[in-house]
Amino acid sequence: MAKKEKVWFSDANATCWTEALPCKAKDLFYEAKFDEIIEKDDEVAIKIHVGEWNRTRVLRPELVAAIVEEVKAAGGRPFVCDTTTVPYHAYNSRVTGSLELESAYRHGFTPDALGCPLVIADGFSGDDDVRVEVPEGVILKEAYVAAALVHADAMINLAHAKGHPITSYGGGIKCIGIGGQSKRGKFHEHLAHWGEPQDAIGWPLSNPDECHGVKCDFHQQCMDGCHRNAITINEKGFHRDTAACRLCYSCQVTCIFTGHLSQGFTPDYFPYAQMAMSDAALGVLKTFEGGKVGHMAYAIDIDPNCDCIPWATLPLCPDLGVYASYDVVAMDSCILDDIDNAPVAPGGANDAFEGSDYKVGEDKFKITQSTPPRYQLTAGVANGMGTMDYEKVVWEPPITRVHSAKWQIRRDPAALILRRMWTKRDYLKEAEPFAKIPFADKPVIPDWLPQDGKTKALEGMPVVTASMHKSKGVGRELSAPGHPKDFAK
Ligand code: SF4
Numbered sequence: 001m002a003k004k005e006k007v008w009f010s011d012a013n014a015t016c017w018t019e020a021l022p023c024k025a026k027d028l029f030y031e032a033k034f035d036e037i038i039e040k041d042d043e044v045a046i047k048i049h050v051g052e053w054n055r056t057r058v059l060r061p062e063l064v065a066a067i068v069e070e071v072k073a074a075g076g077r078p079f080v081c082d083t084t085t086v087p088y089h090a091y092n093s094r095v096t097g098s099l100e101l102e103s104a105y106r107h108g109f110t111p112d113a114l115g116c117p118l119v120i121a122d123g124f125s126g127d128d129d130v131r132v133e134v135p136e137g138v139i140l141k142e143a144y145v146a147a148a149l150v151h152a153d154a155m156i157n158l159a160h161a162k163g164h165p166i167t168s169y170g171g172g173i174k175c176i177g178i179g180g181q182s183k184r185g186k187f188h189e190h191l192a193h194w195g196e197p198q199d200a201i202g203w204p205l206s207n208p209d210e211c212h213g214v215k216c217d218f219h220q221q222c223m224d225g226c227h228r229n230a231i232t233i234n235e236k237g238f239h240r241d242t243a244a245c246r247l248c249y250s251c252q253v254t255c256i257f258t259g260h261l262s263q264g265f266t267p268d269y270f271p272y273a274q275m276a277m278s279d280a281a282l283g284v285l286k287t288f289e290g291g292k293v294g295h296m297a298y299a300i301d302i303d304p305n306c307d308c309i310p311w312a313t314l315p316l317c318p319d320l321g322v323y324a325s326y327d328v329v330a331m332d333s334c335i336l337d338d339i340d341n342a343p344v345a346p347g348g349a350n351d352a353f354e355g356s357d358y359k360v361g362e363d364k365f366k367i368t369q370s371t372p373p374r375y376q377l378t379a380g381v382a383n384g385m386g387t388m389d390y391e392k393v394v395w396e397p398p399i400t401r402v403h404s405a406k407w408q409i410r411r412d413p414a415a416l417i418l419r420r421m422w423t424k425r426d427y428l429k430e431a432e433p434f435a436k437i438p439f440a441d442k443p444v445i446p447d448w449l450p451q452d453g454k455t456k457a458l459e460g461m462p463v464v465t466a467s468m469h470k471s472k473g474v475g476r477e478l479s480a481p482g483h484p485k486d487f488a489k
């Protein structure tokens, strides 16, 4: 029987210090022994997706900083990185290194917040790359890998798990399979020149008869959004110079997202795009020595669409947690299974579930994205990148005094700072007694009057109960919810 790859997981729920998500991510870093892949002074790339301008469901800086801190603790020299993009849409905010830095800083990914430099891995214009041969590739036989990844000694591939309009799902494979490629690497895996134009797989699907020509409000955006100047729109409608087009998606996005029907994708395109992405991801991994890459992902804010979309919609399902593995295919397999097994969240793109006979456990992205997401996994198995057989190792942090203190800003209670400060000047005592009315004259509020040992106000208040603490022996035992004596302990 094939070996199962371990995928460490800790959930997004938290009831005390040790269960905060950054703390759990740090725990997983050590549970997976990622500190051991880092040697002293290794240049360690932490690959993230910085997200588009106006995108709000992206990773938060502190979730990345948590890993930066442990890479440093392991002796490495971390840098956080992402790559420039092709103009996926007319207002893309990451087509150059400077625009991408502006976008990243707006999301809070500053060197101050991260605790290390932020690097655009393929350079200012996205042409700093290294060609890597991928003879094992299912579709691609080469990849153009961002130079900063090639030159790094080790990598933590730190993904945000969510959906994607082209690849259905975007997690660990996509974070390097698209996000680790230079501009020409991205164009290459977009498959524009794969097949003849009439095949309509590697080319935008065009319905010129549906174009409203210059009467369309967006016709100028359609033309100006094309970096190859390959589009002409006149009274007769839309014309694409297929020899010039490199499949950046911009005209398709303008047409689709403005509710028009002239430009689109053939459904056959999407599975092949996933396969190409897995081949390109393998290209990135081939630039590292064995055992020098760890994969992690935060499955929170699970938007049906990717961080490359310049808006966010309502999440597909509740937050799941953080994952870690040495095998990116295994990690993404586990995340996808967990997403499918989670309840559907209401609203947004999830209206697609209404009226369908979807049952929890079935493929969610197939419903919201129209294409099943696991082609990228099977391609990743076929090209030898990894396995879909995983063993999920669930991590529950111990709730002890030592572990509570472990990942705090300082390990001693911060009250000790105040205790010391106030030996010099007793700030509280200076003001005491505080001015207030005598207790006997306190205001009488009818709802707050004691009623058989309870008050109406307290009855409505949420109470932490023992059942909310999933770990045994945690904290104090509490009695039934809502009983005022809980507050007296
Ligand atoms: S958005 Fe669509 S309909 Fe409008 S001009 Fe462009 S291709 Fe034509």
Ligand code: SF4
Pocket: 204, 225, 226, 227, 228, 229, 230, 231, 240, 244, 245, 246, 247, 248, 249, 250, 251, 252
């Ligand atoms: S014609 Fe091709 S290159 Fe131009 S915007 Fe459309 S997809 Fe991009």
